[in-house]
Amino acid sequence: MSFYREMIAAGFGGQGIMLLGQIVAHAAMNEGKNVMWIPSYGPEMRGGTANCSVIVSDGEIASPLVSFPDVLVIMNQPSLTKFVNRLKEGGTLIYNADLVTYDNPRDDINIVKVNANSIALELGNERVANIAVLGVLAEVTDMASADALKETVQEILGAKKAHLLEINMKAFEKGQEVGKQYVAQA
Amino acid sequence: MSNRVLMKGNEAFAEAAVQAGCKYFFGYPITPQNEIPEYMSKRLPEVGGVYLQAESEVAGINMIFGAAGTGFRTLISSSSPGISLMSEGISYIAAAELPCVIINVMRGGPGLGGILPAQSDYFQATKGGGHGDYRLLVLAPGSLQEATEFIMMAFDLTEFYRNPVMILTDGFMGQMMEAVEFKKVKLGYDIPDVKEWAVGYMAERGKRTLLKSLSLDPEVLEQHNQKLQKKYRLMEEKEVRFESANVDDAEIVIAAYGTTARIAKSAVKKLRDQGIKAGIIRPQSLYPFPYKPFSELPESVKHVLVVEMSCGQMVEDVELGVSRKVPVSFYGRCGGMAPSVEEIEQAAKKALG
Amino acid sequence: MPEVKIFERPKCMTDVSTHYCPGCTHGIVHRLVAEAIDEFGIQEKTVGVAPVGCAVLMYNYINTDMYEAAHGRAPAVATGCKRVRPDLTVFTYQGDGDLASIGVAEIVHAANRGENITVIFINNAIYGMTGGQMAPTTLLKQKTTTCPYGRDPKVNGYPIRIAEMLATLEAPGYIARVTVARPKYVIKAKEAIKKAFQTQIEEKGFSLVEVLSTCPTNWGMRPAEALKWLEENMIPYYPLGEFKLPD
Numbered sequence: 001m002s003f004y005r006e007m008i009a010a011g012f013g014g015q016g017i018m019l020l021g022q023i024v025a026h027a028a029m030n031e032g033k034n035v036m037w038i039p040s041y042g043p044e045m046r047g048g049t050a051n052c053s054v055i056v057s058d059g060e061i062a063s064p065l066v067s068f069p070d071v072l073v074i075m076n077q078p079s080l081t082k083f084v085n086r087l088k089e090g091g092t093l094i095y096n097a098d099l100v101t102y103d104n105p106r107d108d109i110n111i112v113k114v115n116a117n118s119i120a121l122e123l124g125n126e127r128v129a130n131i132a133v134l135g136v137l138a139e140v141t142d143m144a145s146a147d148a149l150k151e152t153v154q155e156i157l158g159a160k161k162a163h164l165l166e167i168n169m170k171a172f173e174k175g176q177e178v179g180k181q182y183v184a185q186a
Numbered sequence: 187m188s189n190r191v192l193m194k195g196n197e198a199f200a201e202a203a204v205q206a207g208c209k210y211f212f213g214y215p216i217t218p219q220n221e222i223p224e225y226m227s228k229r230l231p232e233v234g235g236v237y238l239q240a241e242s243e244v245a246g247i248n249m250i251f252g253a254a255g256t257g258f259r260t261l262i263s264s265s266s267p268g269i270s271l272m273s274e275g276i277s278y279i280a281a282a283e284l285p286c287v288i289i290n291v292m293r294g295g296p297g298l299g300g301i302l303p304a305q306s307d308y309f310q311a312t313k314g315g316g317h318g319d320y321r322l323l324v325l326a327p328g329s330l331q332e333a334t335e336f337i338m339m340a341f342d343l344t345e346f347y348r349n350p351v352m353i354l355t356d357g358f359m360g361q362m363m364e365a366v367e368f369k370k371v372k373l374g375y376d377i378p379d380v381k382e383w384a385v386g387y388m389a390e391r392g393k394r395t396l397l398k399s400l401s402l403d404p405e406v407l408e409q410h411n412q413k414l415q416k417k418y419r420l421m422e423e424k425e426v427r428f429e430s431a432n433v434d435d436a437e438i439v440i441a442a443y444g445t446t447a448r449i450a451k452s453a454v455k456k457l458r459d460q461g462i463k464a465g466i467i468r469p470q471s472l473y474p475f476p477y478k479p480f481s482e483l484p485e486s487v488k489h490v491l492v493v494e495m496s497c498g499q500m501v502e503d504v505e506l507g508v509s510r511k512v513p514v515s516f517y518g519r520c521g522g523m524a525p526s527v528e529e530i531e532q533a534a535k536k537a538l539g
Numbered sequence: 540m541p542e543v544k545i546f547e548r549p550k551c552m553t554d555v556s557t558h559y560c561p562g563c564t565h566g567i568v569h570r571l572v573a574e575a576i577d578e579f580g581i582q583e584k585t586v587g588v589a590p591v592g593c594a595v596l597m598y599n600y601i602n603t604d605m606y607e608a609a610h611g612r613a614p615a616v617a618t619g620c621k622r623v624r625p626d627l628t629v630f631t632y633q634g635d636g637d638l639a640s641i642g643v644a645e646i647v648h649a650a651n652r653g654e655n656i657t658v659i660f661i662n663n664a665i666y667g668m669t670g671g672q673m674a675p676t677t678l679l680k681q682k683t684t685t686c687p688y689g690r691d692p693k694v695n696g697y698p699i700r701i702a703e704m705l706a707t708l709e710a711p712g713y714i715a716r717v718t719v720a721r722p723k724y725v726i727k728a729k730e731a732i733k734k735a736f737q738t739q740i741e742e743k744g745f746s747l748v749e750v751l752s753t754c755p756t757n758w759g760m761r762p763a764e765a766l767k768w769l770e771e772n773m774i775p776y777y778p779l780g781e782f783k784l785p786d
Contacts, residue, residue, distance in 0.1 A: 022363065026192045029365045035192065037363035041218060041301070063452035063527050064362055064445065210623055236622045240615070241648035248612035248645070252588070252619025255606055260619075278609050385604040386624050388583040396598050398589075398607030 003033070003058045005143055006066045008083055010051035011075025011096070016130030019156075020073065021052035023134060027144035027152040028056040036061045049078050056143055071141045073133060074100055075116070094136050096129065112140050112182045119174045125164075128171035135175020140182055190365040195330050196221035198366045199263070199289055199353070200229065202334035205368050206341040208259040208287070209235030212249035214242060214268060217301040218357035219291035222263040243268040247275030247288075254284040255397045257380025259341050263289035265357075266307050267298060269315070276350055277316030280414070281399030283383075285344035287337065288322070289353045291360035294522040302522025303357030305444060308499035311354045312473040319411055321418045322352045323425060324472040326443040330364040336470075338371035343425065346375040347417050348383075354472060356495065358445040358524070421474050428476035429468045432458065435486055436465030438534050441504045442493040443469045446525065450493050453530035464534060472500070480507025489537045490514045493530055495523070513537075549573035551582040551602045558596055562755035562762025565593060565661065567719045568728070569600050572632065572659060575733045576603065579740065585628045586620055588613040590642075592634035593667040611642025614649035617656040628739055630657040635676040636666045639699050646705070646747075653710030653744035657735045660701060663752040664773060671757030675699045678772055683757070698776060702749045706782035712744035714783040718751035718774065720766045731781070743785035751777055 007024065011017045018039055025037040036055040053066035072087045074080045074095040080102060087093055092110040095102060098117035105111055114136045116129035131153060138146035150172060157165045193201065200222045203211075211230060213223035223239065230237040240246035243264055253260045264272060269290045279286060290311065294304035311324045323343055327333035333355060340351040381387040388394050401407035432454060433439055442450040447468040457464035463486070469476050480490070490508055492501040492515070501516045508514050517533035519525045525533075548554065552573040559565045576585050582603055589597040591610035598605035608616040613631035621629040638646050638660050649656065665683055666672040672685040676698050680689040690698075702716040713735050717728035728750060735746035751773050753765035760768060 022192070025363060029190060029192050035363075035365055037192075038358065039361055041357070041361050060451075061364075061448075062455070063449040064358055065449060065524055065526060067526055067528070210619075212619060238618070238622060241644050245612065245615040245618075245645050245648065248609060248615035249619035249622070251608070251612075252606065252616035252621075253623045255586075255616075255620055256623040258623050260623075274609055275612070282607075385586045385606070385620060386584070386627050388604055394602060394604045396605050396607070398598060398605070400595060400607050 003056070005056045005071065005141075006069045007054045007071035007073065007143055008051055008066055008069040009054070009073035009075075010049055010079035010083055013050045015075045016127065017050050017075060018052050020130045020134055021054045023149060023152050023156065024054050024137070024143050025056070026156070027148035030152065031144060031148050033058055034061050036064050038064050049076065049082065051079065051083075054143070071137070071143060073137065075130070075133070076100060092141050094133060094140065096133065110140070110186070112136055112179065114175060114178045116175075120171060123167050123170050123174070125167055128168050131168045131171040132175040135172040136179040138172070139176050139179025146176060189367045191367075192363050193330065193366055194221055194361065194363050195333065195355070196291065196360045197225045198330045198334055199337055199360075200225040202337040202368065203261045203287065203341070204229055204233060205370075206259065206338040208261045208341060209233055210253045210258055210260045211235070211237050212240050212246045212253065212260070212262055214240050214246050214264065216265045216268045218293060218303070218360050219263050219265045219289070221360070222289065222291075243271035244275065247272035247279070250286050251275055251279050251282070251284065254279060254286045255385050257384030260286045261289070262286065263291065265291045265293045266295050266304070269307060269310065273310070273316035276322070277318050277320055278399050279350050280320035280322070281318065282397045283348040284350075284397065285348055286350050287340045287344055287353065288350055289355065292354065292356040294520060300522040301357070303445065303524065304495045304520060304522060305356055305446060306496040306499065306520060307354065308472065308494070308496060311352050312475065312503075320414060321421070321473055322350050323347065323421055324352045324354050325427070326354045326470060326472050327359070328429070328444060328447050328468060328470070330359065330362065330366050332470075333359065334366050334368055335371045339373055342373040342375055342377065345377045346373070347421060349417060354444070356445050425471055426474050426476045426478070427470035428479055429470060430479055431466050432463075433465035433467060433479070433487075434484055435463055436484070437463045437486055438489045438491060438538055439465045439467055439483060439487050440491050440493055440530065440534065441467050441469070441480070441500070443472065443500065446493050446495055449525060449527055450530055452527045453534065456527060456531050457534055462534070462538070469500070475503045475507070477503070477507035480504055481509060483508070483512065487512055491534055491537050492516045493525055493533070494518045495525070496520050549577045551576050553600055553602045555599060557600055559593065560756040562753060562765055563593070564719045564750075564752040567725060568659065568661060568750050568752065569597065571725070571729045571732050572630070573601055574729065575736050578733065579628075579736055581628050584626065585630070588617045588629070588631040590631065590633040590637035591668075592637045594632050594634060594661065595668065597632050611637050611640070612645055613637065614642065614645040614654070614656070614658065618649055618652075618654050621654065621656050625655065628657070628736065630659060630736070632659045633661070634667065635660070635662045635664065635674040639675040639701050646701075650705045650711045650745045650747065651708050653712070655739055655742055655744055657739045658745075658747040659732065660747055660749045661752045662701070662749050662777065663754040664698070665754050665757045667754050667757055671754075676701075678776060700777060702747065702782050705747060710744055711747065711783050712785040713738040713746035713781075715781040716749040716751065716777060716779050718769065718779060720751065720753070720769045724779075727779075738785050741785070749777075
């Protein structure tokens with residue numbers, strides 16, 4: 001079976017969900033994969049939940065609609081409710097434990113908790129929480145390699161927000177630590 | 187590989203036009219195509235072009251009429267309700283035989299409808315929209331890569347036929363990101379020098395040009411119509427484009443275009459995995475419509491299923507092609523809903539009984 | 540020996556009779572536009588945009604490159620042309636139904652952008668081509684086929700003073716109202732039309748000349764009566780003059 005991975009990332013508008021998905025797609029493209037990123041768009045973008053889907057494949061990407069993802073990134077409570085039962089059996093859930101509680105979790109999936117807001121606040125800027133999550137994703141999924149993801153963050157920030165590069169890199173590494181710990185225990 | 191860039195559909199459409207040498211864009215904001223005017227407003231000044239935000243879609247298409255009359259490459263984009271407003275102007279442009287490329291990033295209707303993707307402007311795009319006997323050459327890309335290639339090709343087509351070309355796509359394609367590589371696409375058609383008909387070359391031509399659609403003499407107007415019809419016949423001969431897969435041994439063929447064809451392709455794969463012989467025909471040109479693959483279906487085909495993000499529009503052309511040789515059924519979602527892979531799978535199974 | 544001047548057809552007018560009714564002033568205004576183009580020596584670099592209305596066939600009379608626009612959209616067509624080819628002189632020629640009714644959005648925004656085009660606006664207070672219906676510029680109490688009891692402001696509002704309205708905008712370079720009801724006015728009208736083209740040639744932005752005109756056929760008057768009616772009724776409501784001059 002050729003490589004085909006589907007991901008949904010969801011949270012509040014403003015949590016950097018769209019960017020997170022784009023970085024994953026971008027990194028995978030840089031690794032030679034075919035990629036697709038698609039946002040939910042519309043009224044829900046303002047204040048409500050926002051989500052995007054990413055598909056990474058070494059073959060053709062046909063349907064752009066992701067019904068049952070392999071990877072689910074959840075940044076707020078409503079998104080967990082909406083998406084968690086759609087995660088494929090054996091899939092990986094990464095959720096922001098600062099804003100999300102998950103009682104009675106499914107036992108047929110991998111569950112990775114990350115206190116993304118705490119990590120970001122400790123570093124001094126809550127807005128890098130999404131990059132901390134990306135660091136986790138780098139370790140616990142095969143959407144794209146950690147190196148490619150890191151390079152993409154550098155590429156994207158390097159162009160416009162060079163002064164934020166350092167804090168983002170730190171957030172990414174903190175996320176990686178969380179991810180590595182999970183992998184070690186699993 | 188290294189030339190691939192990750193771009194949002196709307197931005198890729200715009201960049202493809204720029205790379206095709208289009209320097210003039212007149213637009214008006216409407217979701218879900220806003221990234222096209224936004225991109226152009228930034229990009230066109232870099233290439234010495236003009237971006238102008240019109241006061242309305244009505245004004246925008248008439249600015250295109252004026253700009254197209256100069257012989258330079260022009261682009262306009264909108265989404266469904268905006269295209270309705272432009273329809274009068276499009277009819278004038280077709281009648282005056284001017285080249286321009288129009289992108290419709292469709293959303294759900296009718297009326298103001300919604301802002302989510304749909305394919306409910308098929309009739310409008312392929313059967314008229316505005317008044318009078320005119321046609322648009324309509325291309326429906328199935329990926330962002332194909333969209334960039336179709337848009338580049340569209341500028342050659344519109345100049346060759348001197349007829350507006352519409353890129354019919356939807357909110358999914360406009361909003362999604364994919365890796366694209368901007369490859370130069372040249373049709374190699376013999377395109378006459380614009381100085382033969384465009385404004386501003388009276389001295390070179392030795393006479394003035396009239397860019398008009400009015401003919402009060404019915405015989406003259408009939409002749410003009412016949413001239414247009416001749417172009418449409420030529421398009422039907424030369425510009426039919428489609429892609430098909432797994433049709434040769436298929437018992438069921440799914441017909442779909444654009445985003446829906448992608449979803450259908452995944453459904454075909456799933457059906458094949460289950461031993462059901464499914465195939466797909468994806469029209470890439472909607473006008474001229476590829477009737478032939480439907481009139482020449484192999485004996486194995488027992489059923490054709492048309493899937494659209496509408497209440498059933500392209501299905502009428504498929505029925506014309508199939509000509510009652512096998513049953514044709516329809517599955518559609520609309521209003522901004524998309525058919526899922528699973529739904530298409532079910533519809534195919536139901537059709538086969 | 541005094542210089543001999545021969546009165547001739549302007550170079551950029553075609554050698555055909557117009558379709559206009561007897562006593563209609565379109566012919567005079569066409570001639571003034573053609574003379575202005577000739578005098579600037581820009582025939583081959585001028586593009587006209589004909590409206591929908593009586594002047595829809597203007598392209599048969601003025602011998603420059605020409606578009607024929609949809610109803611009311613001439614300023615948008617002119618905009619598209621001028622933005623691509625700023626080296627060309629672009630003018631529209633529009634009636635009151637075309638410009639002041641269906642095309643209000645286009646004229647206001649072209650003016651407001653300071654679009655470097657010239658607009659010749661024929662105000663004869665009625666729809667001519669369609670047979671004498673009420674125009675936005677129809678005077679109060681004036682009878683037309685769609686206000687047979689006379690225009691009532693409670694039903695149809697007041698006649699629009701386009702020149703004054705557009706002169707409130709920042710961008711326009713030149714806005715004037717003239718008439719061709721008598722030879723002395725025609726001389727002034729010619730000056731205004733030339734100034735309008737001059738404004739465009741000097742890239743000083745949008746220029747518009749409103750020309751108070753007659754429609755004897757639809758007003759139901761003899762040509763001479765129509766000219767008198769114009770002077771006595773239209774000029775008091777639509778004062779002549781220049782409302783905006785280039786800096």
